[in-house]
Amino acid sequence: MKSSSPPSPPKLFSHLYIERGVLEHPQTQRIRAKFADSQVILIDHYKEVFNRPAQSFAAQSGSKKLILARKEGKFLHEGSQYSDGFGTEQFFYASSVMGCLYDCDYCYLQGLYPSANTVLFVNLEDAFEQLRPYLGKDTLVATSYDTDTMAIESLTHQTLRWLEFAVEHEHLHLEIRTKSANFKALKNTTPSPRVTLAWTLSPQEIINTYEHATPSIEKRLNAAEEAIAAGWNVRLCIDPVIYTENFDILYPKLIETIFATIDPNAIEHLTLGSFRMSQNHLRALKKLRRSDVAFYPYSVSDEMATYPEAIETYILETLMAKAHQYLPKERIRTWQRQL
Amino acid sequence: MIYFITALDAEARPICEHYCLKRDRSLPFTLYRNDAMVLLVCGMGKTNALMAVSALMGWRIPKEEDILINIGICGAPSDYLIGEALLIHQIIDEDRHYYPDILFTHSLRETSIRCVGTPQSTLCDYPVDMESSGVFQAASRFCKLHQMAYVKIVSDHCTPESVTKEGVIALLHAHVNMLDSLISSLKAIPKPTLLFSAGERDEIEILKDHFTKSQSDALEDALTYFRLKHKDKPLSLNLHIPNSKRERSLLLEKLISSLTA
Ligand code: SF4
Numbered sequence: 315m316k317s318s319s320p321p322s323p324p325k326l327f328s329h330l331y332i333e334r335g336v337l338e339h340p341q342t343q344r345i346r347a348k349f350a351d352s353q354v355i356l357i358d359h360y361k362e363v364f365n366r367p368a369q370s371f372a373a374q375s376g377s378k379k380l381i382l383a384r385k386e387g388k389f390l391h392e393g394s395q396y397s398d399g400f401g402t403e404q405f406f407y408a409s410s411v412m413g414c415l416y417d418c419d420y421c422y423l424q425g426l427y428p429s430a431n432t433v434l435f436v437n438l439e440d441a442f443e444q445l446r447p448y449l450g451k452d453t454l455v456a457t458s459y460d461t462d463t464m465a466i467e468s469l470t471h472q473t474l475r476w477l478e479f480a481v482e483h484e485h486l487h488l489e490i491r492t493k494s495a496n497f498k499a500l501k502n503t504t505p506s507p508r509v510t511l512a513w514t515l516s517p518q519e520i521i522n523t524y525e526h527a528t529p530s531i532e533k534r535l536n537a538a539e540e541a542i543a544a545g546w547n548v549r550l551c552i553d554p555v556i557y558t559e560n561f562d563i564l565y566p567k568l569i570e571t572i573f574a575t576i577d578p579n580a581i582e583h584l585t586l587g588s589f590r591m592s593q594n595h596l597r598a599l600k601k602l603r604r605s606d607v608a609f610y611p612y613s614v615s616d617e618m619a620t621y622p623e624a625i626e627t628y629i630l631e632t633l634m635a636k637a638h639q640y641l642p643k644e645r646i647r648t649w650q651r652q653l
Numbered sequence: 654m655i656y657f658i659t660a661l662d663a664e665a666r667p668i669c670e671h672y673c674l675k676r677d678r679s680l681p682f683t684l685y686r687n688d689a690m691v692l693l694v695c696g697m698g699k700t701n702a703l704m705a706v707s708a709l710m711g712w713r714i715p716k717e718e719d720i721l722i723n724i725g726i727c728g729a730p731s732d733y734l735i736g737e738a739l740l741i742h743q744i745i746d747e748d749r750h751y752y753p754d755i756l757f758t759h760s761l762r763e764t765s766i767r768c769v770g771t772p773q774s775t776l777c778d779y780p781v782d783m784e785s786s787g788v789f790q791a792a793s794r795f796c797k798l799h800q801m802a803y804v805k806i807v808s809d810h811c812t813p814e815s816v817t818k819e820g821v822i823a824l825l826h827a828h829v830n831m832l833d834s835l836i837s838s839l840k841a842i843p844k845p846t847l848l849f850s851a852g853e854r855d856e857i858e859i860l861k862d863h864f865t866k867s868q869s870d871a872l873e874d875a876l877t878y879f880r881l882k883h884k885d886k887p888l889s890l891n892l893h894i895p896n897s898k899r900e901r902s903l904l905l906e907k908l909i910s911s912l913t914a
Contacts, residue, residue, distance in 0.1 A: 322758060323756065323757065323758065323842075324755070324756070324757065324758050328755075329742065329755065331752075353742060353763050355742055355743050355752075355765065356765075357743075357750065358750070362750050362752070363752055366752060366798060367793065368793045368794075368796070368797050368798050369754065369797065369798055369799075370754075370797045370798070370799055372843070372845060373754070373756055373797065373799045373842055373843065373844075374754065374756065374799070376756065376842075376843055377756040377757075377842075559914070600874070600877075603845065603848065603877065603881075604845075604881075605881060606877075606878045606879075606881040606882040609874045609875070609877045609878035609881065609913075610878060610913060611871065611874065611875060611878075611909060611910075611913050
């Protein structure tokens with residue numbers, strides 16, 4: 315057999331699987347135009363592609379496909395114990411995308427989903443309708459909870475649609491969490507005091523090892539800086555902290571790097587949290603055998619795996635002390651297991 | 654191992670010649686082999702395909718690095734050229750749909766295909782064949798979706814009576830070189846690498862025998878952590894195993910904390 319140089323993987327979203335029912339949706343048509351070279355495959359329901367048996371999450375990660383579908387059930391889910399609702403009366407996260415463009419080794423999506431492909435629910439207008447009855451009182455919606463919506467904003471425009479919706483509803487607060495450097499997608503939008511852009515930050519060494527396909531720390535910080543300069547509320551998150559042998563060097567240095575770029579007075583909060591995951595998701599992550607993060611001897615209680623208490627406390631105390639050099643304690647939030 | 658599946662002997666012949674495959678009588682189906690490849694002639698129709706592929710895969714269970722190529726002729730609507738090779742991304746069998754994962758670049762035209770029960774004399778929306786859904790259903794029990802490729806060569810515009818044995822041989826013969834590049838594309842998809850060598854695995858299993866099930870699970874996790882974290886560091890598992898249960902537990906605790914430090 316003749317041998318030649320190994321072929322490159324197909325470009326991102328080389329295949330669009332489209333539910334027949336959303337073929338005429340304007341969002342579908344816009345995406346089709348954007349990916350005019352991609353193969354289009356008509357399907358009846360997204361689950362026949364996304365939930366197929368015998369998929370390989372690892373192999374698909376190098377060649378992700380896009381599935382366009384209609385969400386039939388609830389878009390909104392109540393905030394979970396793994397996240398912070400910032401004391402708002404009601405806290406939801408919106409699930410308008412399944413899967414993520416990025417590929418973090420510690421991501422629970424790998425344990426949650428059978429596929430590395432992305433499902434985009436194009437009928438976001440139904441999420442707004444589902445939310446309306448709650449908007450009589452203060453309500454926080456995390457729009458980027460099961461994914462990184464900003465990473466695909468130029469494709470979906472979903473964040474822009476959320477921002478437009480928020481303008482009309484004075485009790486609606488949005489949190490848009492991202493690792494992306496894509497601030498330019500929001501550049502022409504007027505900042506809202508009820509919207510917080512939250513950047514997840516990690517030391518570059520951790521990004522290189524565990525956060526595949528994500529922008530560098532420098533790019534994330536530059537994007538956060540631009541957002542601050544444009545007048546947005548910005549929160550920074552060092553969460554999840556991955557405990558490694560160099561923790562004592564990497565993470566305090568990260569805090570120094572952050573505040574060498576960003577004015578501490580210009581951010582809403584700094585959030586600190588060590589890695590945590592439900593035991594079920596961790597079991598599924600182990601089956602993939604992709605990363606050491608899944609195999610650390612965590613301590614498990616109430617079905618939640620965390621670093622052993624002594625390490626968790628050490629992580630938070632170390633980072634708290636460092637962050638306190640720049641910020642008052644009330645602007646540092648931490649996630650710690652409730653004992 | 655590369656598994657080729659064809660329905661007809663005429664489809665198999667050019668492939669056997671190209672890769673020097675020899676007749677093998679290990680199964681009650683027509684098989685041809687060399688050291689790296691096996692070709693199965695499954696016969697016409699979904700049921701034959703399902704049975705023959707199940708038998709082949711049960712006999713030689715595919716590994717993660719193996720690939721399967723179902724290649725053969727198909728009828729097609731008139732906008733497909735006779736002799737054109739198609740790569741199938743959706744197999745429609747009445748109300749059931751099957752999707753191989755195409756995780757490689759290629760220069761073939763992609764399409765859906767309808768897998769039907771009898772030769773088709775009327776044109777339909779997509780190309781038609783008679784085996785792909787049977788091959789898929791059997792093969793997807795044994796291998797991942799990205800390990801398979803379905804290649805169909807247009808033999809007719811739904812005029813099955815025009816297809817001859819010599820014509821089929823010529824059609825397949827024209828595409829055997831394409832198989833070379835298809836194989837190298839499929840092989841280039843990144844595979845999970847084995848974390849432990851065979852020797853290390855033996856040592857690990859011997860060590861695990863000294864512990865309870867939950868202890869040995871914890872040890873396996875710690876070893877996996879160590880290997881994923883320090884890809885090039887050797888494992889040193891040459892331990893003296895104490896007789897007392899308590900001491901063994903202490904030893905395990907120490908070992909796990911040194912592996913995950
Ligand atoms: S960016 Fe977030 S959602 Fe995306 S892979 Fe990483 S952890 Fe998961």
